[in-house]
Amino acid sequence: MGVTPDRGRRPLLALAAALAAGPAQAARRPSSWLSLRVERGRTLITLALDRPTAWRLTALDGPPRLLVDLPNLPWRGPARQPGEGVVKSLERQGSGSSQQLVIVLAAPVGPPSAGVTGGRLVLGLAPGPAAGFARLADGRNLAAAAPPRGPLPLVVLDPGHGGKDPGAIGARGTQEKRITLAAALELKRQLEAGGRCRVALTRSRDVFIPLGDRIELARRREAALFLSLHADSAPGARGASVYTLSETATDSFSAALARRENEADRAGGLRLPSVPPEVQRILLSLMRQETRAGSEKLARLAVAALEAEVALLPNTHRRAGFVVLKAPDVPSALVEMGFLSHPQDEAALNKAAHRARLATALAETVHGFLGARGPALAQGG
Numbered sequence: 001m002g003v004t005p006d007r008g009r010r011p012l013l014a015l016a017a018a019l020a021a022g023p024a025q026a027a028r029r030p031s032s033w034l035s036l037r038v039e040r041g042r043t044l045i046t047l048a049l050d051r052p053t054a055w056r057l058t059a060l061d062g063p064p065r066l067l068v069d070l071p072n073l074p075w076r077g078p079a080r081q082p083g084e085g086v087v088k089s090l091e092r093q094g095s096g097s098s099q100q101l102v103i104v105l106a107a108p109v110g111p112p113s114a115g116v117t118g119g120r121l122v123l124g125l126a127p128g129p130a131a132g133f134a135r136l137a138d139g140r141n142l143a144a145a146a147p148p149r150g151p152l153p154l155v156v157l158d159p160g161h162g163g164k165d166p167g168a169i170g171a172r173g174t175q176e177k178r179i180t181l182a183a184a185l186e187l188k189r190q191l192e193a194g195g196r197c198r199v200a201l202t203r204s205r206d207v208f209i210p211l212g213d214r215i216e217l218a219r220r221r222e223a224a225l226f227l228s229l230h231a232d233s234a235p236g237a238r239g240a241s242v243y244t245l246s247e248t249a250t251d252s253f254s255a256a257l258a259r260r261e262n263e264a265d266r267a268g269g270l271r272l273p274s275v276p277p278e279v280q281r282i283l284l285s286l287m288r289q290e291t292r293a294g295s296e297k298l299a300r301l302a303v304a305a306l307e308a309e310v311a312l313l314p315n316t317h318r319r320a321g322f323v324v325l326k327a328p329d330v331p332s333a334l335v336e337m338g339f340l341s342h343p344q345d346e347a348a349l350n351k352a353a354h355r356a357r358l359a360t361a362l363a364e365t366v367h368g369f370l371g372a373r374g375p376a377l378a379q380g381g
Helices: 130-136 176-194 211-220 252-262 277-285 289-306 343-349 352-373
Strands: 034-039 042-048 056-060 065-071 080-082 087-093 098-105 113-117 120-125 154-159 198-201 225-230 240-245 312-320 332-336
Touching (some): 034 087, 098 120, 130 352, 154 176, 176 352, 240 289, 343 352
Parallel strands (some): 154 225, 240 312
Antiparallel strands (some): 034 042, 056 065, 065 098, 080 087, 087 098, 113 120
């Protein structure tokens, strides 16, 4: 059943999928109604539900805290419980049929995971950037809906380059292929923690994948969207930027980037065109308007999310003929996370914390795009 969100709050990820957990430390008071434990750097909160409950999770700032609405669920624990990990304390708020669990945080967290399994609500928390948490708490992109019926949508992440093709190389020797893979793995982790989509990578290790194969992976698996990650080289350029497909580039800079990326197959040693001629004809003549519109929407969301986290290239959303964006039926965008030719970008992209901020912004992008496509996942029970 749907729940109308309160103004100024953001329902976060109330999911019906089970949370798969590996070996864990012993939970504090494991038989209690409400328990807390730290497992592999994540803080897990488990709450027993004795009936189907239209619970809802929202974020509040100043100080940072999470609020779990528990309508018509009897409270069977102490009014306050000390925390551990990223949780400062667990506290009861409200009374009667409008009780809430307040999770007071010791520090900001990234997008929480949340799910019901075996009659228990399990919330997973990990540290995250303050700016990212502030966006979770500012009330934008509000949505509430019933749990999903059928499989979750698939998101395909494409770490650029790989294997014999290192991509751009910075002055300090940083290889683009390593940065893109590290960023894609972090984004995959954050998206899977959110539980609102499935995630596939075009490559999960240092191997060469033809551009056409990257496209076909997304098409074959009927992906909801395709996001290609890069960190190119261009004299004087600095900052993140987002690209969507156009046979006519918006500017010479974008055209040059597209030519460079489209030569990746040659760097990997392929002699055949990366996309068969019949597919080329499909791409040129049958690319659907709704796919283009979806790609444009994806790009606008990405720019809006990235601008709060990192420096941006002027005219941030650009268009060019990137081969990797030419799937006719999958909304696609290419994100240049920065330019390895710029010393500040190269230094930042080598830092895990910076890549985590990029991933947080792109996870917000994906969630916003999926929410705009249909019923969002904002409650469970």
